[in-house]
Amino acid sequence: MKNNDVKTLAKGSDKAVDMVLKLLKEKLSKYNVRISRAVANNLIVDVSRRHLRDVAKIVHNELGAYVRTCVGCDERNKNGCFAVYHIFGLDDYGVNVIVRTLAPANDVKVPSIADIAPGADWCELEFRDLLGINVTGRPVYRLILPEDWPDDLHPLRKDVPYGVRPPPVKREEVTLTELESPGIPVGPYHPALHEPEYFELYVEGETIIDVRYRGFHIHRGIEKLGESKLTYKQIPFIAERICGICGFCHSTCYVMAVEKAAKIEVPERAEFIRAIVLEIERIHSHLLWLGVACHLLGYDAGFMHTWRIREAIMKLAEYLTGSRKTYGINIIGGVRKDINKEKIQNVLKTLDHIEREVKELLDMMLSVPEVKRRLTGTGILTRGEARKLSVVGPVARASGLNRDVRKDYPYLAYKYVSFKVPVYTEGDNLSRTLVRVEEIFESISIIRQLLDRLPSGDIKVEKYEIEPDKVSTASVEAPRGEDIHFLITGKGRPYRWKVRAPTYQNIPALRPMLREQMLADAPITIASIDPCFSCTDRVIVIETRNGKVVSVKRINIVKLSRRRWPQNEVSKALRSS
Amino acid sequence: MSKVNIDSAVKALRKSIWVFHLNSGSCNGCDIEVLDALTPFFDVERFGIKLVASPRHADVMLFTGPVTREVLPKVIKALRAMPRPRMVLAIGSCAVGGGIWYDSYSVIGGFPKLKKILMEEGIIIDRVAFVPGCPARPEAIIYGILVLLGVMKPKSKKEVVTIE
Amino acid sequence: MKFLKLFVVAKKAGTVTRKYPFEEPLITEEFRGEIKIDPEKCVGCGACTLICPPSALTMRDEGNVRLIRYFVGRCIFCGMCAEVCPTNAITITKEFELATLDIDDLLRDLLHKRVKCRICGRPFLTTKLIKYANKDIPGSDNYADVCPECRSKLSIKNILKYRGDLDV
Numbered sequence: 001m002k003n004n005d006v007k008t009l010a011k012g013s014d015k016a017v018d019m020v021l022k023l024l025k026e027k028l029s030k031y032n033v034r035i036s037r038a039v040a041n042n043l044i045v046d047v048s049r050r051h052l053r054d055v056a057k058i059v060h061n062e063l064g065a066y067v068r069t070c071v072g073c074d075e076r077n078k079n080g081c082f083a084v085y086h087i088f089g090l091d092d093y094g095v096n097v098i099v100r101t102l103a104p105a106n107d108v109k110v111p112s113i114a115d116i117a118p119g120a121d122w123c124e125l126e127f128r129d130l131l132g133i134n135v136t137g138r139p140v141y142r143l144i145l146p147e148d149w150p151d152d153l154h155p156l157r158k159d160v161p162y163g164v165r166p167p168p169v170k171r172e173e174v175t176l177t178e179l180e181s182p183g184i185p186v187g188p189y190h191p192a193l194h195e196p197e198y199f200e201l202y203v204e205g206e207t208i209i210d211v212r213y214r215g216f217h218i219h220r221g222i223e224k225l226g227e228s229k230l231t232y233k234q235i236p237f238i239a240e241r242i243c244g245i246c247g248f249c250h251s252t253c254y255v256m257a258v259e260k261a262a263k264i265e266v267p268e269r270a271e272f273i274r275a276i277v278l279e280i281e282r283i284h285s286h287l288l289w290l291g292v293a294c295h296l297l298g299y300d301a302g303f304m305h306t307w308r309i310r311e312a313i314m315k316l317a318e319y320l321t322g323s324r325k326t327y328g329i330n331i332i333g334g335v336r337k338d339i340n341k342e343k344i345q346n347v348l349k350t351l352d353h354i355e356r357e358v359k360e361l362l363d364m365m366l367s368v369p370e371v372k373r374r375l376t377g378t379g380i381l382t383r384g385e386a387r388k389l390s391v392v393g394p395v396a397r398a399s400g401l402n403r404d405v406r407k408d409y410p411y412l413a414y415k416y417v418s419f420k421v422p423v424y425t426e427g428d429n430l431s432r433t434l435v436r437v438e439e440i441f442e443s444i445s446i447i448r449q450l451l452d453r454l455p456s457g458d459i460k461v462e463k464y465e466i467e468p469d470k471v472s473t474a475s476v477e478a479p480r481g482e483d484i485h486f487l488i489t490g491k492g493r494p495y496r497w498k499v500r501a502p503t504y505q506n507i508p509a510l511r512p513m514l515r516e517q518m519l520a521d522a523p524i525t526i527a528s529i530d531p532c533f534s535c536t537d538r539v540i541v542i543e544t545r546n547g548k549v550v551s552v553k554r555i556n557i558v559k560l561s562r563r564r565w566p567q568n569e570v571s572k573a574l575r576s577s
Numbered sequence: 578m579s580k581v582n583i584d585s586a587v588k589a590l591r592k593s594i595w596v597f598h599l600n601s602g603s604c605n606g607c608d609i610e611v612l613d614a615l616t617p618f619f620d621v622e623r624f625g626i627k628l629v630a631s632p633r634h635a636d637v638m639l640f641t642g643p644v645t646r647e648v649l650p651k652v653i654k655a656l657r658a659m660p661r662p663r664m665v666l667a668i669g670s671c672a673v674g675g676g677i678w679y680d681s682y683s684v685i686g687g688f689p690k691l692k693k694i695l696m697e698e699g700i701i702i703d704r705v706a707f708v709p710g711c712p713a714r715p716e717a718i719i720y721g722i723l724v725l726l727g728v729m730k731p732k733s734k735k736e737v738v739t740i741e
Numbered sequence: 742m743k744f745l746k747l748f749v750v751a752k753k754a755g756t757v758t759r760k761y762p763f764e765e766p767l768i769t770e771e772f773r774g775e776i777k778i779d780p781e782k783c784v785g786c787g788a789c790t791l792i793c794p795p796s797a798l799t800m801r802d803e804g805n806v807r808l809i810r811y812f813v814g815r816c817i818f819c820g821m822c823a824e825v826c827p828t829n830a831i832t833i834t835k836e837f838e839l840a841t842l843d844i845d846d847l848l849r850d851l852l853h854k855r856v857k858c859r860i861c862g863r864p865f866l867t868t869k870l871i872k873y874a875n876k877d878i879p880g881s882d883n884y885a886d887v888c889p890e891c892r893s894k895l896s897i898k899n900i901l902k903y904r905g906d907l908d909v
Contacts, residue, residue, distance in 0.1 A: 146647035146683065155682050163680045188651045189632070194608055195600055196648050217648045218602045221681035229680075234794040237819055238677050244606025244712060288609065301747055307616040308757060314613075319769045325606050325712050328773075328819040336824075337771075361750055367743040532605070618767070620758045670795065673844070674815030677795040689844055708840045709847065711817040716766040721840035723762065731841040733813065738780045739806075739852040741868065 011094025012041040012409055020095045027058050039472040040260045041409070042096045049110055052101050056086065056113040059097055065090050066403075067119030067390040068475070069500035071486050072127025074158045076105050078469075082133050084110050086120065087473060087486065091408040096473055109134035119390035119505060130156040144216050147171060155224055162221065162228045188217060226497045227490075232258060232466060235494070236330045242499060243532055244325055245288065248281050249478035250485070250499065251330045256411060257474035257487040258332050258494075262466040267458045268413070270334035275413040276450050277321060277329070278476070279443040283354070284313045285479035286436045289530050293433065294365070296523050297374055302365050309357050316350050319343065334460025344451050355444050362437055375430040379513045379525035382427055391509045392502050393481020394439070395529050398424050398431035405477040417449040429528045468495070478502050480530045503532045583703050584727070586662045590636055591726050593625025597635035597659075601652050602684070603642030606712035607669035611639055614715040621719060632658040637725065639718075643671040643678060644685040652691070653698060662703040666721050670711040766837075773818045774836040778811065778851060782830035785809060785853040785867035789822035789831060798822060806852045807867050813839055813847040828873070858888035865889070 009016050021043060024035055031054060034046040047055045059065050065088035073083045081102040088097045103110050112135045114121040124135045125143040132154040134140075145155070148168035154160065188196035196217040222242060226235050239254045240247040252274055259266055287310040294302030314324045321327035321337055329336045339347075365371060381391075386399040396403045404421045406414045422438040424431035468490050475484040481502030488496040506529045513525055600608055614621045615628065629635055632655050644652060656663070667688040670676050675687035685691060692702060708721035723729040759767060785807050787800040797816040801808045823831040841847060855864035856871060865888040875881045884892050 146645075148646070162682060164682050188648065189597075189599060189655050194598075194612075195605065196602070196651065198651075217645060217651075218604075218642075219647065219683050220602060220643065220645060220678045221683040222678065225678055225681055230794065233792065237794040237817060237821075241604050241606070241677060241711075241817075244604040244609060247604070247606070301751075304617055305750060305754070307613065308618065308754060311613075311616070311618045311757075315767060315769065319771060322771045322773045322820070323818065324714065325609075326817070328817075360746075364743055364746040364750060369744070617754075617757050618759060619761065623758070623760070670815050670817055673847070674795075674797070674812060676815065677817060679795070679815065704842070706840055706842050707814060707844055707847065709813050709816060710837065710839070714766075714837055716761050717837045717840065719761055720838045724840040724842065729762070731846065733839050733841045733846045735846050735848050735850075737850045737852065739854070740780050740783070740785075741854050 009093065011092075011407075013094075016093040017041055017043065017095050020090060020093050020097065023063070024059075024097065027062065028055060031055060038098065039263075039470055041094060042098055042471065042473055044098045044100055044471065046100050046102075049101050049103065052099070052111055053113055053116065055099055057116050059088050059099065060113075060117045063090060063097075064092075065097060067117045068096065068473075068482070068484050069486065069498065070120050070123040070127070071496065071498040072131040072133050072156075073488065073496045074131060074156065075102075077158065080105055082108055082131060084127065084133060085471075085486065086113065087484070089409070091403060094409045096409075098471070098473075103133060108132060109136050111136055112138040114138050117390070118388055118508065121508065122504065123500075130154055132157065144219055146216070146219075155221065156227075162224045223497055223499065227494055231493050232332060235497070236332070237328060239499075240326050240328065240330070243501070245285055245532060246281065246478045246480060246483070246501075247326050248277055248330070249476045249483050250501075252278060252412075253474050253476045253483055253485040254487070254497070255330050255332050256476070257472045257485045258466065258489070260474060261470040261472035261487060261489050262464055264333055264461055264464045266334055266461065268455045269338075269457045270459045271412045272450050272454050273335050273337075273339060273459065274330070276339075276447055277317070277327065278412075279447050279450075280313060280317055280320070282443050282479045283440055284310055284317070285530075286440050287313065287358075289436060289479075289527075290362075290365075290433075293524065293527055294371070296527055297371055299365075299368060299371055302361075302368075302371070305361055309354060309361065312350055312354055316347060319346065331460065333462070333464055334458070336460070338459050339454070344454070347451065348448065351444050351447060355441070358440060366433075366437075372430075374521070374524065375428070375433060377428050377430075378521045379429045379528055380427050381509055381513050383425070385512045386427070386509065389508050390505060391481075392505050393478070393530075394432050394435040395481065395506050395509060397422060398435045399427040400425040403482070405475050405482045409475055411474070411476065413450060414446075416453055417446050419446050429524060432528045480532060481506060501532065503529070507531065583662050587664070587704070587727060591728065593627075594636040594722075594726070595627055595629045595634055596637045596639050597629055597632050598639045599632075599641070599652065599655060601640065601642035601648050601672075602645035603669065603671050607641040607671070607710075610712045610715050611641070611668065611718060614718055619715040619719065621722075624719075624722075626722070632656070633660065635659055636662075637664045637666055637722070640665050640667045640672050640688055641669050643676045643687050644691050646683050646685065649685060649691075649694075653695065653700070656695065656702075657698075657700050661701075663701065664704045664706075664725060665702055666706050666708060666718075666725055668708045668710075668713050668718060668721065670709055673707045673709050676711075768835060768837075772835050772837075773820050774834050775813060775816070775818075775839060776811070776820075776822060777832050777834055778809070778849070779830045779832070780851060782828045783809070783851060783853075784828055784830075784869040784873045785851075786827065786870055786873075788825045788827060792821045792825050794819065794821075802855070802864075805855055805864055807855055809851040809853070811849040811851075813849070814844060856886055858891055859886045860891040860895070861888060863888055 021035060031051045036044050038044050068087040068089045070084065070086040075081055075083045081104050084101045086099040090097065101110055110133060112124055114124060125140060127133050128135050128140060129142060129144045150166050150169050153166055188198045222238060225238060230238060236251040236255055240251040242250045287306050291303040291306035318324045320339065320343060321329045381399045383400040386396055386401055400423065402421060402423050407421060419442045422435050424435060466489055470489045472487050473484060475482055483502055484500050486498040487494050510526060598611055638659060667673050672688045678684050679686050695702060704725060706721050706725035708717055710717050724731050790798045790800040795815045795817055797812050799810050820833050823833050853867035856866060856868050857864050871885055875885050887895060
């Protein structure tokens with residue numbers, strides 16, 4: 001939907017929301033829907049279960065929206081139903097279209113939209129696990145909860161206490177013994193992995209033909225704690241510890257969602273300080289990733305030097321906020337720590353020093369023959385596949401999609417600075433590396449511009465009131481991609497709080513990326529999406545010989561292979577064994 | 578192993594210990610600080626400490642994370658594979674006290690609760706040191722290792738003050 | 742051959758290692774370490790225990806004392822307790838060398854004596870909190886050492902006496 005008005009439109013403004021409202025009324029006129037405005041740039045479309053798939057098809061395919069996330073909520077004490085919210089984002093307008101369906105408590109099921117919008121695949125399994133809302137029309141399996149958790153206890157329902165400890169349930173082991181080759185177990189504790197994940201690889205020569213995966217080792221029940229034990233003021237601290245590397249993005253996203261819902265006017269100085277610390281976190285995360293990537297390629301000198309430079313950023317972060325990581329300066333209504341003139345001088349001096357060193361180091365590092373050859377041409381993700389899966393972050397930008405939350409859904413002080421969004425079209429590992437390298441230099445320039453224009457004034461708002469029953473979303477460009485939080489306010493604490501981290505959207509993209517890959521290239525390809533499993537808590541699906549997604553049970557693998565590809569090598573191998 | 582044997586074993590290991598890093602569900606904050614300790618600014622390799630690939634080669638296990646329910650049987654397996662004397666350094670507020678989510682449905686509650694479960698399974702941990710912090714600084718981790726090995730005396734002591 | 746520039750980069754960087762513990766650690770002036778509660782200033786109100794996200798500061802009333810316990814092991818070093826304390830009794834130090842072999846060494850307890858109600862004899866609040874709450878309120882000495890249930894009964898009795906409805 002491009003016309004001349006869209007190009008000059010201020011994204012996310014009231015005018016943009018009105019334009020989208022008119023568009024939706026036109027397109028959805030023959031379905032019985034009710035369209036209403038929620039907080040800020042969000043529109044809610046209430047639709048019955050019967051028409052859910054048609055509406056999703058129009059919004060996703062015809063209007064060109066991207067899937068952002070979907071949320072299940074237990075609203076039985078409000079209207080006797082379970083609600084499912086599918087959140088689509090229109091990048092051109094900067095507006096979110098939230099499609100809401102209700103399922104009554106005695107008939108708890110909704111139709112699946114995973115074949116229309118593959119980006120929503122895992123969200124549906126998630127609300128099936130945690131809330132017990134059944135999804136019809138697709139294969140289902142357990143995703144999040146531990147293996148020994150009973151089947152009928154759903155933690156996020158309002159009548160289940162947050163500290164419930166059911167006794168373990170024994171399940172029989174699913175083993176893939178019918179295939180000829182033995183399984184190679186990798187993990188959960190393995191030198192190449194920093195987090196516990198479990199893979200069982202079935203290989204033929206150097207190519208992987210089958211995999212069994214069990215994830216979600218890091219599921220800690222954060223959303224349930226936020227809805228039942230902690231209050232509004234305490235949640236920024238738990239949100240920051242969702243991930244130790246991109247934690248400040250999560251805490252900023254949460255406070256922004258609450259401030260939008262309660263219409264709190266945050267002082268401009270606080271917005272600038274938040275943006276500065278976000279960019280500092282981005283530089284730190286990209287330098288960390290470069291070090292880890294070099295280490296995986298076998299170039300340890302690169303690892304040591306990149307982390308040597310990164311130490312200056314950690315010290316800077318501690319100087320500005322009080323802690324090397326998990327800064328703890330975000331509160332609802334502003335920030336807790338201020339920046340004075342002396343700190344600004346020190347920041348600028350450190351940035352000059354870092355910029356010089358990074359330029360020299362990366363110039364040299366990307367010309368090392370082993371690094372260049374291993375990164376070029378491996379792990380290709382085409383533009384069509386990236387669009388279908390709604391990937392986010394550097395993975396999307398390296399495959400030709402110009403998506404960046406700082407430009408599409410502007411927030412904080414980014415509207416006062418000018419910066420470039422690097423986009424490459426090849427979609428291989430080298431493009432993803434170059435996108436991140438360029439983003440480091442762009443971040444340094446953004447911090448300089450922000451410090452130049454820092455306005456004076458307060459850094460926080462003391463008095464505010466949060467009304468219940470408001471639906472709000474907020475999103476932030478984390479180093480790994482777009483991070484989105486969904487919030488329904490309640491009394492004293494949120495009624496429903498959902499976090500969708502960027503790696504969650506990017507992991508399905510591993511399937512086409514690992515197609516026809518050699519075993520040796522798999523680690524760097526997996527690392528190139530910058531996976532952060534503690535943000536994600538999701539199942540990683542590995543590749544088969546044809547690079548397809550395999551699910552946990554073998555029966556599903558065979559069914560999937562038979563359904564999708566005429567040349568079924570897996571079942572041929574089965575028949576011959 | 579009697580107490581006398583443990584102390585002499587620890588003394589013999591003092592020159593260069595091999596560590597294994599075990600993440601039982603942490604947010605990665607303490608884990609990147611553990612990796613940071615290997616990088617040039619802090620450089621634990623000057624003490625002879627190196628990261629190994631299997632618990633069977635390890636002298637000390639660097640334990641992070643609040644022990645989630647899913648990871649519990651796997652952690653027990655990994656700790657059973659360590660040879661005696663088993664020494665554990667519990668790093669971060671998650672491992673020492675369960676962290677900010679110590680009473681959630683999916684979390685066991687940190688290393689002290691895990692130690693009770695291990696006693697029931699018959700796995701004896703010879704020595705544990707606790708390093709608080711969120712995340713624990715690399716310097717605090719180095720101090721923790723030195724306390725575990727008996728090179729430095731711990732500074733923290735229980736305090737009880739009564740007010741009228 | 743550009744990759745040989747690594748030697749130039751390495752030589753320029755030199756040796757950056759801080760030989761902790763024989764040299765000073767890299768701490769800045771803003772660092773948040775362990776907190777210290779000043780026993781002179783603390784009144785036992787419990788505001789810090791309400792805000793603490795991981796419940797590292799807990800308050801429990803047992804018998805004649807109110808116990809305020811600080812468990813360093815679960816502390817996340819956020820500093821919110823220092824911001825909400827009404828008497829500024831909490832200071833944030835720069836102590837990070839907190840490793841111990843015994844987990845009980847990480848507990849810091851503060852025991853406040855509780856005042857017994859003049860009428861029913863049950864302990865209810867700490868001495869210092871009563872003094873703090875009543876210091877700017879004139880005429881409150883009558884109710885200062887009476888527990889909430891007895892206080893409501895006493896004030897109704899006094900109102901009735903004042904109105905002349907009760908012959909006492």
